[in-house]
Amino acid sequence: MNETPNTTPSEPELTLAEARAQLAKARGRNYWRSLEQLASSGRFHAMMEREMPKQAIAVSEWDPIDRRDFIRLMGASLALAGLTACTKQHEEKIVPYVTAPEEIIPGKPLFYATAFSHGGYGYGVLAESHMGRPTKVEGNPDHPASLGAADAFVQASILQLYDPDRSQAHLKLGRSATWNEFARDIEAALSPLSNGAGFHILSETVTSPTLAAQIRAILEKYPQARWHRYSPVNQDNALEGAKLAFGSPVSVRYAFDKAAVVLSLDADFLSHGPGHMRYARDFMARHTPELGKKMSRLYSVESSPNLTGAQADHKLSVRASQVEHIARALARGLGLNVALGDTTGHDEWISAVLRDLKRSRGEAIVIAGDNQPAIVHALAHAMNDALDNHGKTVELIEAVEADPVNHSASIKELSTAMAAGSVKVLLMLGANPVYNAPADCNFTDALAKVPLAIHHGLYFDETAKVSHWHLAATHYLEEWGDVRAFDGTATIVQPLIEPLYGGRSAYEVLSTVLGRSSRKGLEIVQEYWKEASNAGDAFDSQWRHWLRDGVIPSTAGGVQKAVAKSGFGSGAPAPLSSEFEFIFQPDYGVWDGNYANNGWLQEMPRPLTQVVWDNVLLLSPQTAAARGIKSGDVVKLAVGSREVEAPAYVQPGHPDNAATVYLGGGRTAAGRTGDGTGFNAYAVRTSEQPWIAFGTLSSTTSSVDVVTTQEHHSLDGRHLYRIATLEDFIKDPKWVQAYDEFGQDPTSIYPGFDYSKGNQWGMVINLNACIGCNACVVACQAENNIPVVGKDQVRRGREMHWIRVDRYFGGDPANPSTALQPVTCMHCENAPCESVCPVAATTHSADGINQMVYNRCVGTRYCSNNCPYKVRRFNFYKFADHTTPSLKLQRNPDVTVRSRGVMEKCTYCIQRISVARIAAKKQGRLVNVKQDGLQTACQQACPTRAIVFGDINNPEDDIAKLRASPLSYGMLIELNTRPRTTYMARIRNPNPELEGSSSAPQQGEPV
Amino acid sequence: MSETDSNPSLYAVIAEFSTPEAMLKAAEKVRDAGYTRVDALTPFPVHGIVEALGIPKSRMAGLVLTGAIVGCIFGFALQTWLTVYQYPHVISGRPYFSWPNYIPVIFETTVLFAGLTAFVGMLVRNNLPRPYHPIFSAPRVEDATTSKFVILIEAADPKFNLKETTEFLRKSGAEFVGEAPFEAADTERNRAPLLS
């Protein structure tokens, strides 16, 4: 830490709260004036030193002066971000560096490789930094878990960095305290303990080698201390399954790109789990009709409807507790010695799948879901073994989690010890057990018996509130660290910015526990890797390579050779229960509740349900009808003696007599955004039945608004989404375009504009690849400064997303086929929106882009009415947050922040095109998307490369090939809009033996 | 009829009738008697009075037509210039010169210009607004906007002779004959044409 510059001693320190209060007094234009005044005062600068980023740093060579400079710049950027669209300009300041950092060219972003961790596992990212402010996170193409993609959680992590509700100080008993005080307190607390007896550490899943090494060092120093792990969404079942099958807690790495047949036993491998982005990419690479390649086939046995099931060629919808019975039947079919359960009605399906699996020996994958009991995982392992998949499509690697334990057991053990009063010091790293511990742990009550509870986290959350100490944590973009990915690959986490709110990382906390409170994250991490790499003098250059590449080579988990044991599963399974079943699932938006204060994730329509802002309880249409429950009705779910009330939502394809309960709602101390959304499902989740529980469901008289972004779920026979079987496609490749009544090029009385020259932008969305994960939605939101509007505004139909994933159901409501279709501005050549705008605020560019000029728009909304795709979004209010300073830092400086009363829509990321265009023009050539690395934000984020953007005039471009494919079609081209965004029809690969059975989605299209 | 008879402080002599028919008969006589600087004041447009008094035909229709043509050209030229030359935008793939789209505005400018020409032209040609007019000083002339029909002969008429003209009007069936004097402060007598 550089020392705080001397401020005039007579001036008292200004706190952030004070500064806010000063600003709160000013309104409108005055606000800006006073912000400027404030920004120029010495006290403000001193405050900024303390409260705001101190270093926009990736490269540590900056001297202290530069760091302070950055603050000036920061203060200035606050002052400059004034009102737009005023007739007379405000006077603006221009604030240069004192010494300019060499690598920064004003206005040009820099990218740094680091890693985001979700559920403890790392996802390699490239973080974009504008003049020292991280503004966007992209996937790192060199990282195995990302391959350049970035899901919604990765994308939204940038908003968390700037969350104004983040914890902004270390607190001791609710009062601001210094780090040194903490160091003294922890030392004083630990020293009386003999060998650390009574010292317990609770963390979430840890894969970080450095952190694990630190904890091991602590356990060495205090042999009686205990380390507990608890993540509410964990891999306990996989761990126990592996132990059951192999006797050791190995991890599994799948190679979906090599699999011809995939059988998912309630596994949502496309959207959940540490490797989901990679798996989705690999799976879709094979699950696509391509000449000379065998298209893979996916069977999904599914309880709660999920995105993997939506892609399945054959889906079997059963209660979660029945999956084991089906797995047993399948295992028996493969010659394994297991006892059979009840598979009434599904035998035909099972035998067809078995035949297919057997045909694909060595080329198949059987994968079990994390919510399925250990036995199902063990059976899956055994089946992979039986099918000779090991070493081919399935690889066993050493466990990625450090010293893996059963989380449910671990937290139970901790709470028992706490209740018994034997826990003297409890250090909770990032965990929030008061909110999410199993209900049977009675964690809150037990915590009251701990003499010293220390909580370290990003937020002053439920647990922090009842702890003695709260330590403000750093965000991953503010800290040095490391993390391992699903396959074990380690990445150095490097900061892009000094801690905004003065937080400390977990590494620094543990170092303090070890008595070295002054050590910085960088030192700690480097020390570990110096030792681990054995590089000696070459370490510095290696370190730089690791930072640049974002991966540490050859850290992927070593392949383990193991043969599945036999003998498990020989006992008969528990008979199918007639009791009502609750299936717990992490929420697609807020996950386990950790992201509850993230507006982007809260407002992201949850895939398949399109619900925003709340977690809900899903019921099948039949169950709902039988019980007289409608979407939005509040129901009471009871597991044992525990009860909670939840809003119901009727979901086609859900198994009967069961309900999916999404976790993550009902936060009480998440922050202003997350508090009061949804319900707390942890109230009925126990350590014995963390995933599948039996209980009762009863209706209540009340109901609430469950807000969705889509109210109609059927295509109504319209040919908007086109799908056929592989067989039919081979028979008639022209089938897709046969639906276009007026052909591919309807005539017009106007001659049309000449788009034959230069770059002509277009986009192809491959419906075959889209898994509906909504990464594109959040990526677009991050890139284009799209505001969050809140639940009430979404209810009124005013969500602002520029790209949305439409979801339709077809066929039998009990087992429907699901169509997922990303829709964004089509950039129609004959755009209906343009001709109706009275002020020429939306016009066409020579390179075929439907331009939207916000500053010209007066807001008649006529364009939106006339848009057949309804992709235009209107700022009914001043949706963009023009006041919260930290949120302004997140904004993409290359995109205008829209004011109220203005229409907006997808621009094909015009700011990115502009950058490429300017670069190309300087060289006197056209843009080449590959050479210039030009991608739209949605395209870049997409895990399955379902979105392709490019120059339709360039025959070398991927897009030109895709547009020439017989699968290519334009939506509503009969209106002669000539859309530039076109679609690739979806092809299913059903098993001919099963086609026509109830488990197969309806033949042909529309769904 | 001699110069000396004309009273410089007299504007005109008026004759009042209570029906349009009576007035029309008298008007024809006035015209036939050779009076030219004459006018009629009526509470509503009386058919035939223009011919009866020998007042020249108005050319308003031609003026309004001119206005309409100008408006039409303006509307077309404005749109063509703006969309083809001044700032050509590609709109919905249509040509810059997409004339069918211009028709509504051309029609509106035509009507607007014609209407404004008609209204403004009428006021200008009628020399309105003219809140002061010497005729308002005439006795009982206020009834001319309600129920009475008035013929006036200006003192400036070459044939005017106060006595004779008064007598002539009385004989023509007027119910009342009066005089409209100029006011002392009247500066208009030598300037504006009082009849238009």
Added chain:
Amino acid sequence: MPQIFKPTANAFARLSIAIGFGAVVGSLVVLDLLTRSPYGTEVNVAREQPVAFSHKHHANMGIDCRYCHTSVEEGAFAGIPSTKTCMNCHSTIFNDSPMLEPVRESWKTGESLQWNRVHDLPQFVYFDHSIHVAKGIGCSTCHGRVDQMPLTRKENTLYMGWCLDCHRAPEKFVRPKDKIFDMAWEPPPNQKEAGLELLKEYKIDTEHYKMLDCYLCHR
């Protein structure tokens, strides 16, 4: 009947109609003129600065524009020199001039100088210096003879219409590559032909009114 109005009322009536009409039209005209006046455009209005920096003085010494405005050829923003750039010379030259006290103060304390912006575009306009410089638009075309300005002021309105004047007819303004930073460059008499030649050389494509596309500046 007595007259309601005096004879002068006629003239008054017409006059008031004329004045009323004139007032409406006049106020619109005045508004337009005001926008185009130095009050609205701030053209030729020198801003007060923390240091009375003279471009004239520095340019006359032969310092290239790019010595201070370093990123003009690479970035959107031309760059404002850091205090260090000033101190490169002024640690030895005029190192005790009271005028330069703020610069030394900044160097000492690390507090940035705060200049008042002279060329200021609205937030929704994205201007890129580098492409203009690369395509033959010289500094003086937009900024005027900064090398003759003791205090920096705006030479042009920076209004959209002003931008369009060049984007409609770039041949009137482009200059040879080696003259970009030549402040004294004046269009030659044959600029029209020379300009068209240069357009070809620079590959400036004005077909389809490409240079008038909205998104070039607004995004």
Added chain:
Amino acid sequence: MSASAPEKTMGYVEIPEVLDLHHTYDTATDKINDVILKKKTPVPIAVAMGICFLLVGLLFTTITKLVSTGIGIWGNNQPVAWAFDIINFVWWIGIGHAGTLISAILFLFRQEWRTSINRFAEAMTIFAVMCAGMYPVLHVGRPWLAYWLFPYVNVMQMWPQFRSPLMWDVFAVSTYFTISLLFWYTGLIPDLASLRDRAKTRVSRFITGVLSMGWRGSARHWQRYDIIYLLLAGLSTPLVVSVHSIVSLDFAVAQLPGWHTSIFPPYFVAGAIYSGFAMVLTLAIPVRSYFGFKDFITQRHLDAMSKVMLATGLIVMYGYAMEAFIALVYSGNPNEAFMMKNRMFGPYAWSYWMLITCNGVIPQLLWFKRVRLHTPTLWVITVVINIGMWLERFVIIVTSLHRDFLPSSWGMYAPTKWDIFMFIGTIGFFGFMMCLFLRFIPMFAGFELRELLHKKKSPPH
């Protein structure tokens, strides 16, 4: 023309003359002028004025809230981006049409019964257009920039986009307002002069003197006046047709199912006349009784207007039928067919069937002379028609927008209290202006009534 003579004896109810012929020039003029010069405001009108004044307050409150907060206070959304704002705009514009129609078209056709109601109807036109004009300005997201819709010289060198029907609207509505105002004022000049000459107080003489611009009824003036009055009538006639045609083009030019149909222009014009006449009657019936003008607006007027309503109502019904036929059968377009089915049986079916009832079924009572001449029933029917015509725009705008091409984007619309405040606020504004007009401006075209009296009383020559 005196076709009234045979009709008098026809049927079992006597239809009176267009004017009580006991009147003389003097009595007729005085009766009109006395409203302004002598009479106190009738109590019901004063009460109405008070209520309307409060509503004007509500209107301005709403506008303040709207401009300061954003149109998010309304119920508009995606996909229903236009709702009450444009419904009310079209409704008011439609109402305005009757005024021009009565004063211009019936003038050209020399319909005698026009004379007693034209002034009144023209005033209604102007105030209705003022109410209508508020909506396009205030419904935009940034009303302070609404002036960008006018072509004016500016430093951005940006101009309006003339391919947009909204631009056509700007020209059509502003031209319509200007011409209507000129036409109205032109008609007022002689009456103001007459008022001036009857006024007793200095103030009233001065005001009327200024406004009448020194009109003295000169034969030369009347000659030019006659011609331009005729020309203005001639110009207004195609104008009024064009205005509602252009308003209908706002919809017909769009490609939205339910909007994109070529029958809109004639059907909108007919609808406009329909609602306009209904509104004239809604207002005229109370006015003639409260101000005692049953001798000017006689049963004959009510009868004639009822017949016009009956005729235009049938045209409108034909329009509905054709719309359904085109959408369901003739077009063969599944989107169109869906739209029509959705209108009839979808979530907003109530509005469609109410519309058919209000505009199609109930007005059929007007076939009966007894109904036409029974003033209270007639008044109720006119109110029903006004509601029906409002519903027509609701059906066209909301039910077309709420479900268009992509089922994923379908949504519902519900107005908020601010939508309703704004609507009743404009009704209040309209009522307030009407009350002011009735009280302070001659509500009958005096000179035309005198001319009519003359024509009726004097033997044809």
